[in-house]
Amino acid sequence: MIKVLPNGSLQALCVEAETKGIALSDLESICSEFRVGPETVLNELSLTVAEGYMCGTLGYEFCDGVMNGIVNAILDLGMIGEIPHPAFALYQAFDQGEWSRSSDSPDTDLGEKYTTPTVLEILRNLER
Numbered sequence: 001m002i003k004v005l006p007n008g009s010l011q012a013l014c015v016e017a018e019t020k021g022i023a024l025s026d027l028e029s030i031c032s033e034f035r036v037g038p039e040t041v042l043n044e045l046s047l048t049v050a051e052g053y054m055c056g057t058l059g060y061e062f063c064d065g066v067m068n069g070i071v072n073a074i075l076d077l078g079m080i081g082e083i084p085h086p087a088f089a090l091y092q093a094f095d096q097g098e099w100s101r102s103s104d105s106p107d108t109d110l111g112e113k114y115t116t117p118t119v120l121e122i123l124r125n126l127e128r
Helices: 007-020 024-034 038-054 060-080 087-096 110-127
Strands: none
Touching (some): 007 024, 007 060, 038 087, 038 110, 060 087, 060 110, 087 110
16 A cells, blocks of 8 residues: 555654544545545554554554544544545454453453454555
């Protein structure tokens, strides 16, 4: 997937999403500035989070916070058109690391056990 948005804009969006959340209407100015649709912004933002997580520059908690901060925009977009992918799949991947299962020991790294393999698979499938 070719990135359209500059890294600085994506990083600023990550911080905004993690701290206060981003609504679909919040994306209007960046969509206008770069002449892209909101699905492009959400997908690129999600991929930035996933890539940062996989290379260790972004921690699970921050990434999960970003994805939780954009899920309403993802779902709202799905209500008026198609749900953006890989944004939604990556949201679901980070969501899996939020809760322990009965088979997990107390010291289980839930992000590593449940999120990492799914994010890796999503990223590999995009490379094909």
